[in-house]
Structures are given as structure tokens and as C-alpha cells.
Amino acid sequence: MRVIVNAVCDEIRNNNNVLWKVMAHDEHELIAQGTHGRHVIDIERFATRVELKKAAMMAKSTA
Numbered sequence: 001m002r003v004i005v006n007a008v009c010d011e012i013r014n015n016n017n018v019l020w021k022v023m024a025h026d027e028h029e030l031i032a033q034g035t036h037g038r039h040v041i042d043i044e045r046f047a048t049r050v051e052l053k054k055a056a057m058m059a060k061s062t063a
Helices: 043-062
Strands: 004-013 017-025 030-039
Touching: none
Parallel strands: none
Antiparallel strands: 004 017, 017 030
């Protein structure tokens, strides 16, 4: 049996929250549908925060 999935970008909120409408059909009917969301992150900001947290954890474990 074959399944076909379609996803349509439905909305972008605050320039970083992307919402998708997703529908899956088999050879006979609609078998699933829903919404999928993803956040787009600033990788440099994220990496900086991870490094700060890592340093704080290391300092705590040696104290």
C-alpha cells in the first residue's frame, strides 16, 4: 500500500515559529491529519547559552 503525505506551510509567527498543516492519504482515504510546528533558532545565541550553562555546571561540580 502506498501513502502520500502533503505538508503546507500554514503560518509563520514572530519570524521564528513555523506551523504546517499535514495530511496523509493511503490509496483509499485520508488516514491522518494534523498540525506540526517548529521554531527557528538563532544558532549563535543558542551556542553561547549552551557554553555558559556548561561552564556553570563545570564550576559547580568542582566546588
